[in-house]
Amino acid sequence: MAEINKTANKVYTLEEIKFNKDNLAMSVAACIPFVGLILMFVEKKDLFVRYHATQFGFFVIVYLVYLLPGIGLFLGGTLSLLTTILFIIGIFKTSQGNRFDIPYISDYALQVMGMIG
Numbered sequence: 001m002a003e004i005n006k007t008a009n010k011v012y013t014l015e016e017i018k019f020n021k022d023n024l025a026m027s028v029a030a031c032i033p034f035v036g037l038i039l040m041f042v043e044k045k046d047l048f049v050r051y052h053a054t055q056f057g058f059f060v061i062v063y064l065v066y067l068l069p070g071i072g073l074f075l076g077g078t079l080s081l082l083t084t085i086l087f088i089i090g091i092f093k094t095s096q097g098n099r100f101d102i103p104y105i106s107d108y109a110l111q112v113m114g115m116i117g
Contacts, residue, residue: 009114014106017051019097027052031090031100033059033083041116052094054109054116055102059083
């Protein structure tokens with residue numbers, strides 16, 4: 001009988017997410033949603049950049065939901081305002097070297113980081 005090799009995904013914690021001043025520009029760029037989506041898959045070493053990229057990569061999904069007929073009309077203004085505010089706060093906090101945790105999304109970001117590896 002063949003054995004199934006199940007490899008567990010790495011589970012990251014917030015304590016592991018440390019700022020690296022050498023990657024300041026990448027940290028700020030990771031807060032731009034579409035750039036964050038790319039960095040989520042490309043950045044492998046700097047967990048600070050990868051964490052923020054993963055969080056803001058989720059906003060690409062928000063943008064896609066915004067484009068759906070019906071849903072976009074109903075939630076459009078709220079989603080647009082919310083993503084803009086979080087984008088500005090994220091850039092400001094990361095440019096100072098502080099981790100920015102988006103409520104509800106940060107936990108999922110840690111899980112996705114482990115899945116992407």
